[in-house]
Amino acid sequence: MGRSVGGPILEVEGISLSFGGVVALQAVSLDAREHEIRAIIGPNGAGKSSLLNVINGFYHPQKGSVSFKGRKRRRVDPHEVAQQGIARTFQNIALFRGMTALDNLMTGRTLKMKSNFLHQVVYWGAARREELEHRAKVEEIIDFLEIQHIRRTPVGQLPYGLQKRVELGRALAAEPDLLLLDEPMAGMNIEEKQDMCRFILDVNDQFGTTIVLIEHDMSVVMDLSDRVAVLDYGRKIADGTPEEVRHHRAVIDAYLGVAH
């Protein structure tokens, strides 16, 4: 393993979020350290995706704060969060369905591209050169994810497992410091899950990317993560290494129902 876990890169403090009368998150705090794989688990409706959406800027919490790379941020929009170096995937795949896999990945590099619209009109040649550089980087990711054969296929036509992989590729194309994965293995068969686990570990190992992932499947998470936080009904009920969490009373109750 070429990685060593560093200090906290992401700090979520006292987040409370509600939609009208429905409370999604209550005073949730957690952190993610540099280069670690951090999992958030919990039963359906526990608030996992809401928390990811808060980190990502889709939701604005009523209370609490999010700090990334030591900078506490006020109300921000998702595209600004992306600029800070956070990329993500979605629980229900959100790809650009009409575009090819390659174009989807190129879109992931939006923020890495320096030349703007006007620039592009005036300096056509320079813009083309820049495009080629980005293309080379995207090809690396395509090799890494072993999706060479579907480069030119519109992603809407791809099977589910491959779509998930393209979506991961698009997030990686941004070369993020923090990668948020919302149920990366949901709906996959065993073989696809194993592939995805391998990719997640490799991303973390080779690029040093900090990964925060949400999962339903306990066994997957336990093998993959350095630390696991457990949410239930919008509250954090446990946090620690997989081993600690596995034996935590409240976690067992949340997953199996209370039967003392």
Place this chain on the structure above:
Amino acid sequence: MTHLLYGIFIDPFVQMGTAPDLLVQTLWEGLVSGVLYALIALGFVLIFKASGVFNFAQGIMVVFSALTLVGLNENGMPAYLALALTIAVMLVLAFAVERVILRPLVNQPDIILFMATFGLTYFLIGLGELIFGGDPKVMISDQLQLPSGSYRIPIFGGYLQMQKIDVAAAIIASLMVAALAVLFNRTRIGRALRAVADSHKAALSVGISLEQIWVIVWFAAGVVALATGIMWGARSNVSFALEIIALKALPVLILGGFTSIPGAIIGGMIIGVGEKIGEFYWGPLLGSGIESWFAYVIALVFLLFRPQGLFGERIIERL
């Protein structure tokens, strides 16, 4: 009865065969109005593709931009300066629409945004009348050095009469379509536009700013509207009646597909040529007036059998 069948199925084709020069002339007339329909439809498609909003105000944007151009010139501004300033006005409009309409209504159902563009329509009508008055104006074709007069091309023993302004309109429309095709398919801004069209949240997550994209498409639609307004104004004149004709873009879109630029062009041509041919050859049978309803009947047939249009994407409702 046989007389009627003869009139429908045989006589028009006999006429086409015996006077091919008239047929060509009718085709040309059809193509010219088709180009103008296509230009309006193009404005709709741009905005619909990138924001999923059906912009009812596209028609009035055509009128408003042409009025601004003529009005500025009437108040003593040189034609080209007025043109540049009108383009600037369309840019300001794009920013204003994004800030005042789209941003507060983001994530609202499509019908809400559609209704908002209704509001925009009436706002622009009011503003246009307030500033420039409600009287029809004459397009400043000469000052803009648009060609006038016509070509007479001998053909099949007769003549094909082509207004130079129509030829110019066709050329300018082709150039604009080519430019937009390059913009959409060959540039990264185009990739971002297509990305926004496919999925708002995914586009946001890769760092595309919706606000910026919306300003760009509304500005592009505004420039298309201005070009349409100049061409159309040069053929008739600039008045709010244009807005009614702009509704013809609706059947064009149904025919071509709401998301397809080639669809808008080809749809426009089919409607334009279809209604002129229909009027000329079958019109007398039905007491003429085919031109005013032909497009809508075609659209109805398409809605029944191919609702996505010729080139549109199959619409799958997002939840």
